[in-house]
Amino acid sequence: MTKPTVIAHRGFSAVAPENTLPAFQRAIDAGADMIEFDVRLTADKQFVVIHDSTLERTTNGCGLVENHTLSQLQMLDAGAWFGHDFTGAFLPSLGEALKLCQNRVLVNVEVKTELQDDLALNGIADLVGKQVDALGSTRSVVISSYTRRIITRLRDRHEHLTTALLSDEHFTDEAITKLAYASGATALHIPHQLASSSIVEQTKQAGLLSAVHTVNETSHMQTLIQMGFDALFTDHPDRMRAQVDRHSESKETMWSRYLSTSELTPRS
Numbered sequence: 001m002t003k004p005t006v007i008a009h010r011g012f013s014a015v016a017p018e019n020t021l022p023a024f025q026r027a028i029d030a031g032a033d034m035i036e037f038d039v040r041l042t043a044d045k046q047f048v049v050i051h052d053s054t055l056e057r058t059t060n061g062c063g064l065v066e067n068h069t070l071s072q073l074q075m076l077d078a079g080a081w082f083g084h085d086f087t088g089a090f091l092p093s094l095g096e097a098l099k100l101c102q103n104r105v106l107v108n109v110e111v112k113t114e115l116q117d118d119l120a121l122n123g124i125a126d127l128v129g130k131q132v133d134a135l136g137s138t139r140s141v142v143i144s145s146y147t148r149r150i151i152t153r154l155r156d157r158h159e160h161l162t163t164a165l166l167s168d169e170h171f172t173d174e175a176i177t178k179l180a181y182a183s184g185a186t187a188l189h190i191p192h193q194l195a196s197s198s199i200v201e202q203t204k205q206a207g208l209l210s211a212v213h214t215v216n217e218t219s220h221m222q223t224l225i226q227m228g229f230d231a232l233f234t235d236h237p238d239r240m241r242a243q244v245d246r247h248s249e250s251k252e253t254m255w256s257r258y259l260s261t262s263e264l265t266p267r268s
Helices: 021-029 094-101 118-134 148-157 173-183 197-206 218-227 237-247 254-260
Strands: 005-009 034-041 047-049 106-111 141-145 162-166 187-191 209-213 231-234
Touching: 005 021, 005 209, 005 237, 005 254, 021 034, 021 094, 034 094, 034 118, 047 094, 047 118, 094 106, 094 118, 106 118, 106 254, 118 141, 118 148, 141 148, 141 187, 148 162, 148 173, 162 173, 173 187, 173 197, 187 197, 197 209, 209 254, 218 231, 218 237, 231 237
Parallel strands: 005 034, 005 231, 034 106, 106 141, 141 162, 162 187, 187 209, 209 231
Antiparallel strands: 034 047
């Protein structure tokens, strides 16, 4: 029996500054199966790893991420806000993050944007697809987004890539599953507040993988593991690792099985 994939949310973000290389290294050391991080497009059309659209919360900079070049962003301190031990940590590029994880851990790249224009969204999807391709990471990376247009574009133009639709909409379990399937996604990612045994069954029937974010309490971990979700996001991958290993001795997770299968047939 496969066991749920342990996904470190923005790295081991409980003990290191989120979305930085130190957080990713600590997640690997803690036994995470996959690391999730967020990327945004810079002024010079590069992808930088950061969650917010603005710089104030997690760096010593100010203003919008999109108004700065990658080199400008990487001059900022992205660690001191979390603790003195992390002073000097920087915002990694997509390439730097993938290289750290390559051949060591699976990756979930969440594409963040506030853009609504289809042409601009197509460009973002194409660019992230090309960069993942160029780094030879297609068999170890899942690309996710709340923006359906990005997922459908990846399906249409980069069908060999694996995608996940994020949704926090309060639809019925059947409706949200149909939305993910129609988008061409491989998986549906939902907040733990929407988790239920019903949505596990709906996604399985649709041939989708299911994941829940962000689960930090041990009691919640146990409940969601029992429900049968394929993956669980957490800020505490060490806790989740212990709970998942207690549930199953299998070394294989659903995501590792899926991504290692080269004979995947993309859905249309």
